[in-house]
Amino acid sequence: MQDATRCLRLLTILANRTGWDLLIQVWPVVLRMARLVACFRRRSASPEAMFQFETDLQDLLREIGRRIVEWTVNHLEPEDRHQMPPYLTWEGEYYRRRSKSPLRNLNCLFGPIALNRFYYQPLQTCGRCLFPLEVQLGIVASVATPALADCVGRMAADLTQRQLLDQLRPRGICWGVRTLRKLTQAMAERMSEHRHAAQVEQLLKWFKEAADSSGPCRIGLSVGRDGIMLPIKKNPKFKEGATATLSVLDRRGRRIGTVYLGQMPESGQGTLSGQLTALLTDVLSQWDGPLPRLTYVTDCGSHPTEYFEQVLSRMPNPRRPQELLQWEWVVDYYHACLYITKLAEAIFGPGRQAFMWAAKQRKVLKQKNGGVFRVLRSAGALRTIRGLVGLEENYTSAYNYLRSRTAKMDYPAYQRLRMPIGSGVTEAACKIVFTQRFKQSGMKWTIDGGASVLALRVIALSGIWDLVRQASLQSAIMPQVPTPHRSTHETDKIPAETAA
DSSP: OHHHHHHHHHHHHHHHHHOHHHHHHHHHHHHHHHHHHHHHHHSOOOHHHHHHHHHHHHHHHHHHHHHHHHHHHHTSSOSSGGGSOSEEEETTEEEEEEEEEEEEEEEETTEEEEEEEEEEEESSSSOOOBOHHHHHHTOBTTTBOHHHHHHHHHHHTTSOHHHHHHHHGGGTOOOOHHHHHHHHHHHHHHHHHHHHHHHHHHHHHHHHHHHTSOSSSOOEEEEEEEEEEEOBTTOSSOEEEEEEEEEEEOTTSOEEEEEEEEEOSOGGGHHHHHHHHHHHHHHHHHOOSOOOEEEEEEOOOHHHHHHHHHTGGGOBOSSOTTSBOOEEEEEOHHHHHHHHHHHHHHHHOSSHHHHHHHHHHHHHHHHSTTHHHHHHHHHHHHHHHHOOSSOHHHHHHHHHHHHHTGGGOOHHHHHHTTOOOOOHHHHHHIIIIIIHHHSSTTOOBOHHHHHHHHHHHHHHHTTOHHHHHHHHHHTOOOOBOOOOOTTOGGGGGSOSOSOO
16 A cells, blocks of 8 residues: 555656656556556465566566656657757758658667657758757667667677567567667767777776786786687688787786777788777876886787787887887797697607607796797707607798797796786687677678677677767767857858748
């Protein structure tokens, strides 16, 4: 009884504030809720009854929310068109007032709603009409409110199209694949504009946390990049996508957090390189503490090597532009171990001897000063004494790989300085950024379609979704009523009459 009294009191306050029209809209649903509660209380309690009660109540709450949202957005604009401004400006274009037009395919968190809003026709061009209320409400792709679009965008980063549509159907949102793709692309475009600034803010926050930590070493910034082959539509061969990571390390070498970058297959991977360079430049220039130890950990593939030689090795110190930043290039230890195994199999052939020699040399490489030279001397001596059992070309390629990168394999020194010696974070990025979402059974992607999902996924995995969403909502440009100035040619665009 007390619950019913409170409900009636709340509805009375609601009616006094917004009008009886809204109360008339929601009252039938309130009565259904009351009947549902009464029916449940009359029945004997059971798990089945409780499940059904909660399910039905959720549907009714969603329905009452849907009606409130629909009523509210349809009463933001006046009914009389003459109460609306005769002209508006938006993004440098002038628009003339017209009548109302219905938008029927709009959905909110509670389900589908209908929206009647005024539209404005462009004066100078034959472009698209402006719907001021849609812009003010932040409607995305003319199909979703901001809250629903945010929810769908977040799910699109993790779920397949079919899984996502199945999740929306219980809410009464029955979209097709084309509508979902349009919304995903619109969300990716909106949020990608603010990804860079949010990642910079996140990294600076982690730098502050690392600087406040205790330990014997400098804080660190570890950078890595790698590639992964992706299935692309209308292409018989897989093409290489790329990912990059920036990890902040505290004074004990522990990773505090990582931000991710990703790019669909592209010749030369120029877009990813540009994003990574801009992120590094802005973070290091905005950080006001001592510069972190800069580490570049890769497997020395072609694109990572090219990026270091052409960009990182020439990157100026933001505090002393006449000096270059000092980067420590580290070859991934576990990748180097693969070449030790390759050496062992070329010397001994596959088997126990090769396994035991490789295991010993891996420890030497990691723990002994000058470990890589010791490994090479041991391999050379064995080749002279025993000859080769495996292919000589395998021995030569593995030996040359280790010999040409000895300066980047001082793992005992790296460990004393609490620097990372493995690119596990970047290797894991290939898995969580691409494999888990892009390489499921039967999947093939277009470049544009994959780029939309990838943009949302990178934002979500970097832990900056809330920052990016807030920046996106706050940056929306609102339509304005034009204010003519005395000495401006722009007033010529507005007709002399004030009525449309």
